Structure formats: C-alpha cells, structure tokens
Amino acid sequence: MNMQNTTETSGFAGRWVSYREEIKVLDATIRDGGLMNDSKFDDRTVKAVYDACVEAGIDYMEIGYKASKKVFARDRFGAWRFCDEADIRRIVGDNPSALKISVMADAEKTDYHNDILPKEQSVIDMVRVATYIHQIPTALDMIKDANDKGYETCVNLMSVSNVLERELDMALEMISTCEAKAICLVDSFGALYSEQIDYLMDKYLRYAKASGKEVGVHMHNNLQLGFSNTIQGIVKGANFLDATIGGLGRGAGNCPMELLLRFLHNPKYNVRPVLKCLQEAIEPMREELGWGFSVPYMLTGFMNRHPRSAIAWNDSPEKDDLVAFYDKIIVDEEA
Amino acid sequence: MNMQNTTETSGFAGRWVSYREEIKVLDATIRDGGLMNDSKFDDRTVKAVYDACVEAGIDYMEIGYKASKKVFARDRFGAWRFCDEADIRRIVGDNPSALKISVMADAEKTDYHNDILPKEQSVIDMVRVATYIHQIPTALDMIKDANDKGYETCVNLMSVSNVLERELDMALEMISTCEAKAICLVDSFGALYSEQIDYLMDKYLRYAKASGKEVGVHMHNNLQLGFSNTIQGIVKGANFLDATIGGLGRGAGNCPMELLLRFLHNPKYNVRPVLKCLQEAIEPMREELGWGFSVPYMLTGFMNRHPRSAIAWNDSPEKDDLVAFYDKIIVDEEA
Numbered sequence: 001m002n003m004q005n006t007t008e009t010s011g012f013a014g015r016w017v018s019y020r021e022e023i024k025v026l027d028a029t030i031r032d033g034g035l036m037n038d039s040k041f042d043d044r045t046v047k048a049v050y051d052a053c054v055e056a057g058i059d060y061m062e063i064g065y066k067a068s069k070k071v072f073a074r075d076r077f078g079a080w081r082f083c084d085e086a087d088i089r090r091i092v093g094d095n096p097s098a099l100k101i102s103v104m105a106d107a108e109k110t111d112y113h114n115d116i117l118p119k120e121q122s123v124i125d126m127v128r129v130a131t132y133i134h135q136i137p138t139a140l141d142m143i144k145d146a147n148d149k150g151y152e153t154c155v156n157l158m159s160v161s162n163v164l165e166r167e168l169d170m171a172l173e174m175i176s177t178c179e180a181k182a183i184c185l186v187d188s189f190g191a192l193y194s195e196q197i198d199y200l201m202d203k204y205l206r207y208a209k210a211s212g213k214e215v216g217v218h219m220h221n222n223l224q225l226g227f228s229n230t231i232q233g234i235v236k237g238a239n240f241l242d243a244t245i246g247g248l249g250r251g252a253g254n255c256p257m258e259l260l261l262r263f264l265h266n267p268k269y270n271v272r273p274v275l276k277c278l279q280e281a282i283e284p285m286r287e288e289l290g291w292g293f294s295v296p297y298m299l300t301g302f303m304n305r306h307p308r309s310a311i312a313w314n315d316s317p318e319k320d321d322l323v324a325f326y327d328k329i330i331v332d333e334e335a
Numbered sequence: 336m337n338m339q340n341t342t343e344t345s346g347f348a349g350r351w352v353s354y355r356e357e358i359k360v361l362d363a364t365i366r367d368g369g370l371m372n373d374s375k376f377d378d379r380t381v382k383a384v385y386d387a388c389v390e391a392g393i394d395y396m397e398i399g400y401k402a403s404k405k406v407f408a409r410d411r412f413g414a415w416r417f418c419d420e421a422d423i424r425r426i427v428g429d430n431p432s433a434l435k436i437s438v439m440a441d442a443e444k445t446d447y448h449n450d451i452l453p454k455e456q457s458v459i460d461m462v463r464v465a466t467y468i469h470q471i472p473t474a475l476d477m478i479k480d481a482n483d484k485g486y487e488t489c490v491n492l493m494s495v496s497n498v499l500e501r502e503l504d505m506a507l508e509m510i511s512t513c514e515a516k517a518i519c520l521v522d523s524f525g526a527l528y529s530e531q532i533d534y535l536m537d538k539y540l541r542y543a544k545a546s547g548k549e550v551g552v553h554m555h556n557n558l559q560l561g562f563s564n565t566i567q568g569i570v571k572g573a574n575f576l577d578a579t580i581g582g583l584g585r586g587a588g589n590c591p592m593e594l595l596l597r598f599l600h601n602p603k604y605n606v607r608p609v610l611k612c613l614q615e616a617i618e619p620m621r622e623e624l625g626w627g628f629s630v631p632y633m634l635t636g637f638m639n640r641h642p643r644s645a646i647a648w649n650d651s652p653e654k655d656d657l658v659a660f661y662d663k664i665i666v667d668e669e670a
Contacts, residue, residue, distance in 0.1 A: 224562045
C-alpha cells in the first residue's frame with residue numbers, strides 16, 4: 001500500500017507496509033464489461049461477481065447501467081444495461097451484506113426522474129453519474145435528483161484527456177458544489193502517463209477537498225498502465241478506486257481487481273474469492289468478448305482516441321495485421 | 336517523455352513534450368526471450384529482430400548469452416545461448432549500422448577468459464555481466480576482462496528484491512569502482528512497486544553518479560508494471576533502458592519496446608518496424624513460448640519469488656486452475 005503524499009499522518013498508516021483505511025474499492029466488472037457484450041451477462045455470471053465481491057470485502061459493486069428504455073432498445077441490450085429493481089433483486093435479494101450496490105447513470109441517456117426509484121424502494125445504494133464536459137448541468141441535476149431520493153452519489157467526468165484545461169477547471173468548480181461524495185478522474189481512452197495523472201490528481205484534489213469530497217480513479221489499460229495509474233492515483237491521495245475482475249472492461253480493459261486488492265494491504269480484502277470468480281466466470285468469456293491489452297488498443301491510446309476503431313479492428317479478419325492498423329490510424333484522422 | 340527529476344536542465348529537455356537525449360534503449364528480445372525456449376530461435380527470427388532494431392533507431396541489441404559450453408550442453412541449447420562469433424555474423428555480417436551488439440555473460444556460467452574474444456576479432460560491442468549478490472568479485476573480474484579486451488561493459492545485479500540492504504550497499508560500493516558504463520536495476524521477479532523503484536533508483540544513482548556511471552532498468556511484468564516501472568526509472572533518472580518486442584521474456588515478460596519507444600518522444604526512434612517484427616516474427620511464437628502476464632506469474636510476483644513454479648504450472652494440465660496455484664503458493668514455501 002503506497003503512502004506517499006497521503007493526507008493521513010497518524011500511527012503507521014503512512015508506511016509502505018501498512019494501509020490507508022479510508023480507501024474504498026468499487027468493482028465495475030459487470031458495468032464496464034457490459035460495453036463489450038451489450039450488458040448481456042447471464043445471472044450465473046452476475047451472481048458469481050456479487051458473491052466474489054461480498055467474500056473479498058470489496059466496498060461497492062457497480063452492477064450495470066440505469067439506461068433509458070427510450071434510448072436503448074430493450075431487445076438489443078441485456079438486463080444489466082437497465083438494472084430494473086427486480087433484476088437486481090434476483091441476484092442480490094435484499095443484499096444482506098456489507099457490499100453496497102452501485103449503478104451508473106449516463107447523462108442524457110438516463111430517464112432518471114422515472115427510472116431511479118426512491119431509495120426506500122430500492123436495493124441500490126449509490127448512483128454514479130457519468131458525464132462529458134458538455135453535459136455538466138444535466139449531470140448536476142441527476143446528482144441532485146438521486147441525492148434527494150436518498151442515494152449516495154458520485155460523478156465520473158469522462159474523457160478528461162480530451163478536455164481543454166479552462167473548461168476542466170470550470171467543470172470541476174461546478175461539480176464541487178454538488179452533493180456527490182466523490183469526483184472520479186477517468187482516463188476513458190487509456191491515454192494518460194503517470195506525470196499527467198499527478199497533474200490532474202492535484203487539480204481534482206484541490207476542488208474536491210475544498211468541498212469535502214473524495215477523488216476517485218477509473219483507469220484503462222491501453223498502455224498497460226491501468227494498474228500503475230491507479231497506484232499513482234492512490235499515491236496522490238485518491239480514496240475511491242475502480243477495478244474489475246480480470247480487468248474485464250471496454251477495449252483494453254481496466255485495472256485488475258486481483259492486482260489492486262493485494263497492493264492495498266488492508267486485511268479486510270481477500271484476493272482468493274476474486275481468483276475463483278476470475279477462473280470460473282470471467283476467463284471463460286475472454287475469447288468471445290475479447291477485452292484486454294492488444295496493439296490496436298495501444299494505438300488508440302497513443303492517439304488519445306475512443307477505442308471504437310480498435311474494437312472494430314479486433315473483430316475484423318485483418319485483426320492480426322498490426323502494421324495495417326498503425327498505418328490506418330496515423331493516416332486517417334477519424335480512424 | 337517524462338522529465339521529472341531529470342539531471343538535464345537546458346532548453347526544453349525538462350518538459351513533458353520533449354525528450355532526454357542521453358537515454359539509450361537496449362532490445363533484449365532474443366536474450367531474455369531465450370529463457371523461454373532454451374535460446375532456440377531460428378535465424379529468420381533473430382534477423383527480423385536485428386532489422387527491426389536497426390530501422391527503429393534502437394541503440395543496442397542483446398543478441399543472446401555467452402554461456403560456457405562446459406556448463407550448458409551444446410545439443411540442448413540453441414546458438415543464442417552461446418553467441419559464437421560465426422553465428423552472430425551470420426545475422427549481422429560486419430554490422431554496418433549504428434546499432435550496437437550486446438551479449439550477456441552470467442557470472443559463474445561463462446568461460447569468459449576463453450569465449451570472449453579480443454574486441455578486434457568480434458562484432459560484439461558490449462558485454463553485460465549479470466551477477467547475483469554473492470558473485471560480485473567474479474562479476475568484477477569479468478568486467479575487467481571484457482574492458483581490457485576492448486568492450487563496453489555494463490553490470491546487471493539480479494534479484495535485488497531479495498537482497499538485504501546492507502549487502503546491497505556493499506555490492507553497489509564495489510560495483511561503482513569497476514569499468515562498467517552502467518549499473519542496471521533489475522526486478523528479476525517482477526515484484527517491485529513504484530515506491531520501491533523510487534527508493535532503489537535513489538540508491539543506485541548515488542553510487543553510480545559518484546563514479547561517472549549511468550543507471551539502467553530491467554523490469555518484468557508479473558504485476559503489469561513492466562512498462563510503468565521503466566517509466567518510473569526514467570522519471571528518477573535512468574538513462575539505460577531494457578525492453579523487448581512484444582514484451583517477450585521469461586515468465587510474464589518485460590517492458591514492451593513498442594510502448595517504450597513512443598513514450599520516449601525522441602524522433603530518432605520509430606515504432607513501425609517494431610510492430611512489423613512483432614506481427615511477423617514474435618506473435619507467431621506466443622502460443623508455443625507462453626510468455627506474458629498471467630495469474631500464476633502475478634502470484635510469484637506477489638510472493639517475490641522466481642517464476643519457475645509459475646512457468647511449470649502454465650505448462651501443466653492444471654494451468655487454468657488459478658485458485659489451486661494460489662493455494663499451493665501460499666501453503667508451500669517452496670512453491
């Protein structure tokens with residue numbers, strides 16, 4: 001557990017071999033992984049992840065998206081794109097555990113006034129609002145709505161590597177006034193190096209701490225930096241960490257839970273149930289879903305672009321022609 | 336190119352979007368990869384790596400080991416375990432390029448007085464001596480021998496994550512008196528986190544700089560930190576960097592060359608020939624050689640152990656039983 005620049009100074013908590021108690025871990029396996037299969041996980045898989053999270057001592061499980069049925073066709077997407085109360089309860093019952101259940105609500109893609117129930121009718125504990133820079137007012141209204149209904153809230157500002165600094169400052173200033181408990185630094189394209197994480201963490205912490213919020217990190221693995229950038233966030237003071245079992249997630253995937261838990265050194269976490277779930281429920285999906293580091297994802301990371309062109313390339317007959325994708329992406333601005 | 340704590344201060348070299356001219360990159364694909372196939376690469380593969388290194392602007396290519404034929408059976412190992420002059424010249428001719436050729440000489444496993452020819456009879460440019468902490472006097476004699484014969488020299492102190500601090504200080508003090516141009520920080524077991532890299536880099540730099548040497552880094556990928564720990568070394572001041580194409584190397588493999596070159600921002604480097612070699616010569620070997628991140632390698636990394644038990648597990652019929660390997664390695668001290 002890495003302790004440089006921690007705000008904690010008491011006792012042994014600032015030492016390498018100790019741990020930082022404030023840190024919370026969120027499992028985003030089903031939510032982020034759902035971007036590789038239109039959220040069509042079978043119940044057995046979702047239950048396996050839930051059981052692993054409970055047994056591993058993980059703090060939050062993000063079980064899917066709360067997407068609008070007006071925007072997303074019910075017959076094209078699986079249950080975990082919508083997270084109806086009955087679907088969640090089929091997996092977690094009344095969730096008699098210390099694990100909190102989170103859902104992600106995308107700005108402009110969520111019918112939040114109708115689809116997010118009052119907390120007393122729901123087994124959901126937290127609503128995480130994901131927003132692009134141009135959707136901040138909508139996101140803030142969504143956070144207020146969820147907060148008023150009784151939920152914990154959190155906000156993920158996406159694609160920060162493509163946001164102009166002046167606008168980022170304005171956005172963080174606005175977000176710092178809202179009810180969210182944490183603001184997440186999100187490297188949507190897996191394009192950031194540690195030095196950039198340092199710079200952005202300083203900025204996020206400045207706004208967050210002044211308004212009593214935590215900073216979270218959500219990192220992608222396009223440059224094989226998903227885990228190390230999460231560590232870098234921790235070193236700088238992030239206390240809200242996203243990871244996924246086996247790194248399952250869009251494109252190159254995420255910070256792997258099995259690596260993160262061991263790093264944290266907190267005895268409440270246990271890596272064995274995560275490995276069991278990885279082996280029995282996650283790895284069997286790898287060939288079909290195709291997440292994880294590969295050269296095309298590296299190249300979209302280099303170019304600071306959405307991975308969609310790499311996802312398409314990896315699904316095409318040319319997938320092994322790495323040089324052709326390289327030539328395409330450096331020639332074609334829209335690749 | 337990451338510039339924190341660089342010793343360079345002139346012009347733009349200290350800035351993120353610039354680069355550090357002193358940095359040299361060594362390709363260890365055939366040398367380290369040879370630990371996965373007893374150095375049995377065919378000529379076509381070695382030539383593909385050589386051509387890629389030349390075209391990519393890489394500074395050194397480590398073409399194999401200079402192993403003693405008394406210790407290593409000639410019929411069990413391929414040519415690149417011994418690097419006879421005729422074998423090297425079959426690939427590189429008189430090496431009419433800016434690329435320098437390196438060989439690795441392991442302490443106690445090299446018949447260096449006989450097998451390392453005077454420089455004027457060899458196309459080799461550098462001899463890198465690899466040593467465990469208990470072999471330092473032998474290593475220093477090997478470096479002197481190679482230096483006297485006219486070669487550049489470098490020293491890799493292996494398995495530093497298992498060396499007691501008092502002995503490491505003694506070793507670095509001794510090494511700092513030798514003729515080597517660089518001392519390599521080697522994370523043999525892929526067990527180190529960035530904070531540990533920081534601490535060790537400070538120590539290595541203290542000894543190296545006082546004696547006019549550079550510090551190098553050689554990182555393994557057991558915890559998906561091969562690339563990021565190389566970056567961390569650069570941030571701290573390492574100017575001599577090991578990488579391999581596709582990360583090919585023992586167990587979880589090494590820092591991937593294709594990631595490193597792009598990070599460095601030096602216009603003399605070109606990633607396209609590396610991708611071509613990766614596609615045509617390296618990836619076709621992946622299934623048979625089986626290098627790269629996997630959970631068993633992660634677990635030996637966690638335990639700060641040699642990857643041999645994980646290599647054996649990955650070759651066994653139980654390879655997909657991750658929990659069984661976890662149970663084995665935490666129960667069996669010798670796993």
